[in-house]
Amino acid sequence: MDILFIIQQTLSATLGVNAIIFALAAIGLNMHFGYTGLLNFGQAGFLAIGAYSVAVPVITFGLSLWLALLIGIFNSILFALLLGIPTLRLRADYLAIVTIAAAEIVRQIARSATFNDSLGGSDGITGKFGKEFFDLNPFKQGLTTPILRFNGNDLWVVITGWVLVALITFVMWIMVNSPWGRVMRAIREDEDAVRSLGKNVYLYKMQSLIIGGVIGSIAGFVYALSRQSVQPDNYGTALTFFAYTVLILGGAARVFAPIVGAMIFWFLIVFIEQVLRAGVTSNIIPDWLIGVNQVGQIRFMLMGLGLMLLMIFRPQGIFGDKKELALDAKA
Amino acid sequence: MQKPNSGSNFALTASQTPGSSKPDPILIADKITRQFGGLTAVNVDHVEIQRGSITALIGPNGAGKTTFFNLLTGYDSPNSGTWSFNGKALNGIPPHKVARLGMVRTFQLTKALYRLTVIENMLLGARAQKGESVLLSVFPWIWRSQEAAIRVKATSILKNFKLIEKQDDFAAALSGGQRKLLEMARALMVEPEMVMLDEPMAGVNPALKQSLLEHIKELRNEGKTVLFVEHDMDMVHEISDWVIVMAQGQIIAEGTPATVMGNAQVIEAYLGAHHDSDLSSEGA
Numbered sequence: 001m002d003i004l005f006i007i008q009q010t011l012s013a014t015l016g017v018n019a020i021i022f023a024l025a026a027i028g029l030n031m032h033f034g035y036t037g038l039l040n041f042g043q044a045g046f047l048a049i050g051a052y053s054v055a056v057p058v059i060t061f062g063l064s065l066w067l068a069l070l071i072g073i074f075n076s077i078l079f080a081l082l083l084g085i086p087t088l089r090l091r092a093d094y095l096a097i098v099t100i101a102a103a104e105i106v107r108q109i110a111r112s113a114t115f116n117d118s119l120g121g122s123d124g125i126t127g128k129f130g131k132e133f134f135d136l137n138p139f140k141q142g143l144t145t146p147i148l149r150f151n152g153n154d155l156w157v158v159i160t161g162w163v164l165v166a167l168i169t170f171v172m173w174i175m176v177n178s179p180w181g182r183v184m185r186a187i188r189e190d191e192d193a194v195r196s197l198g199k200n201v202y203l204y205k206m207q208s209l210i211i212g213g214v215i216g217s218i219a220g221f222v223y224a225l226s227r228q229s230v231q232p233d234n235y236g237t238a239l240t241f242f243a244y245t246v247l248i249l250g251g252a253a254r255v256f257a258p259i260v261g262a263m264i265f266w267f268l269i270v271f272i273e274q275v276l277r278a279g280v281t282s283n284i285i286p287d288w289l290i291g292v293n294q295v296g297q298i299r300f301m302l303m304g305l306g307l308m309l310l311m312i313f314r315p316q317g318i319f320g321d322k323k324e325l326a327l328d329a330k331a
Numbered sequence: 332m333q334k335p336n337s338g339s340n341f342a343l344t345a346s347q348t349p350g351s352s353k354p355d356p357i358l359i360a361d362k363i364t365r366q367f368g369g370l371t372a373v374n375v376d377h378v379e380i381q382r383g384s385i386t387a388l389i390g391p392n393g394a395g396k397t398t399f400f401n402l403l404t405g406y407d408s409p410n411s412g413t414w415s416f417n418g419k420a421l422n423g424i425p426p427h428k429v430a431r432l433g434m435v436r437t438f439q440l441t442k443a444l445y446r447l448t449v450i451e452n453m454l455l456g457a458r459a460q461k462g463e464s465v466l467l468s469v470f471p472w473i474w475r476s477q478e479a480a481i482r483v484k485a486t487s488i489l490k491n492f493k494l495i496e497k498q499d500d501f502a503a504a505l506s507g508g509q510r511k512l513l514e515m516a517r518a519l520m521v522e523p524e525m526v527m528l529d530e531p532m533a534g535v536n537p538a539l540k541q542s543l544l545e546h547i548k549e550l551r552n553e554g555k556t557v558l559f560v561e562h563d564m565d566m567v568h569e570i571s572d573w574v575i576v577m578a579q580g581q582i583i584a585e586g587t588p589a590t591v592m593g594n595a596q597v598i599e600a601y602l603g604a605h606h607d608s609d610l611s612s613e614g615a
Contacts, residue, residue, distance in 0.1 A: 174469050179454070179462030179478060186444045186455050192406070193442035193514075197456050197521055198430035199463070207465045324446055324501065 020161035024219035026258035031212035037188030045103030048235035050220020076217035251317025347586030363412030390577035433524035445503035453485035456520025
């Protein structure tokens with residue numbers, strides 16, 4: 001068993017591209033769910049819109065990548081308005097239903113044969129649409145150390161990605177601690193009370209939906225750019241639920257929760273997989289118990305077990321306050 | 332203590348009939364009806380609320396008091412009718428705009444914002460906060476001085492309501508009575524002209540009740556108008572200048588507390604027409 005290899009793989013995943021994508025997706029959900037109480041189960045839809053908005057303009061229409069990023073932000077705002085206008089006046093559970101359906105509609109449209117020419121159908125789009133971004137990379141040789149290893153492109157995504165995460169988190173931190181953030185948290189507790197104090201609750205919920213959605217689409221940018229490819233089925237409901245897992249792992253309504261949650265999530269997944277794989281190949285784990293081909297499934301089972309234990313023993317997440325969580329019962 | 336202004340003196344002259352006109356009404360409602368399916372929950376022909384007075388809205392359970400409250404404050408829309416506050420028609424005006432016009436309500440089931448601290452509950456109430464704009468929120472130096480001023484005001488109201496020691500606790504940690512106090516204190520942060528209290532005494536222990544009563548009287552002394560729904564008749568007697576009685580969605584009586592409580596129709600609405608007669612002799 002090569003312990004150094006396991007450490008290298010695990011740490012690279014903990015700080016890697018996927019952790020950035022999930023951190024960003026969860027930051028958006030934290031705005032929606034953690035601070036405003038909006039049950040958005042369609043975050044994958046925002047990521048898909050971000051991802052396709054990067055790929056399609058560049059590959060299909062030959063536009064500049066930077067313009068494509070602006071288009072992506074614009075599209076995600078449009079998507080948020082589309083979701084919010086009919087549902088934000090209704091009770092919270094309607095938003096949950098509409099968002100989960102809307103995200104699936106986005107995915108189904110993306111993979112439909114009708115738009116094969118522009119969106120690539122179920123194969124999605126693969127091509128060098130991130131060229132303008134990777135041309136700026138000063139670290140083309142990548143990074144190779146005993147404990148951390150990234151190829152050139154990944155290293156550039158990781159560096160810019162974490163800087164982006166830090167910037168967004170910093171702005172979020174200022175916003176949620178401002179009077180604006182106070183209105184948001186109040187809406188999470190009881191909208192009618194907030195209305196009775198003269199605040200336009202509908203407007204605030206819309207702002208929350210847009211801000212969290214735009215951050216979600218930025219996660220989509222990273223997803224698409226890092227792989228130089230967009231596949232519709234990557235943006236299914238599982239993505240949304242993993243993002244929720246990351247958020248709750250860290251502790252909802254805590255600014256740093258998505259970052260730490262995403263790191264722990266990817267640390268666990270890769271660590272469990274690498275340990276199992278090493279155990280199986282070196283015959284420490286007998287073949288009749290786990291085969292090489294079963295490692296992928298078993299890591300998710302163990303991951304699920306870990307999450308269950310977390311919810312039992314630390315339901316408030318890493319950063320949460322258990323006393324605060326108990327208040328949720330509205331005694 | 333200020334001397335009570337003319338608001339409480341109108342009761343000497345105003346006519347004690349349902350829908351009577353008042354010398355200086357702040358709120359006027361006309362032909363308000365609200366149906367839920369076949370049930371007419373509210374059917375108010377005409378009512379006026381005197382400015383600067385404490386008016387109680389009483390009636391048996393299911394009389395439509397809370398529904399009427401919801402209609403007046405924009406939380407529900409009537410099937411027909413018009414109503415105005417300070418001369419401004421309120422038809423179709425959403426709740427947050429009603430509040431901004433100066434009519435602020437509380438709720439029967441107290442709506443303290445549980446996972447906000449007591450002081451945060453208070454700060455939220457203040458109007459026209461620059462820091463509540465999404466764009467300005469990211470520039471703390473723009474709103475910091477306003478926030479400090481609001482905090483001074485919130486602290487002084489909390490002191491008055493004897494909640495100051497609790498200011499950094501979550502609102503959920505307060506007792507039921509303290510939450511009622513907090514809700515009223517928070518409503519005052521909006522600087523309302525008229526305060527609408529939906530059962531302010533429900534579930535409040537006697538000691539706190541007395542202090543709530545004092546706060547309500549204080550509101551009148553400051554020139555504010557108070558309309559409250561209440562079941563506690565002692566309280567109604569003690570503090571209200573005027574009482575309006577609702578039963579089955581209609582206003583059946585209004586007048587000074589003493590007159591209204593002697594009114595045969597009111598007693599009938601509360602207790603039934605035959606409450607005085609002997610059941611056995613009636614059956615025989």
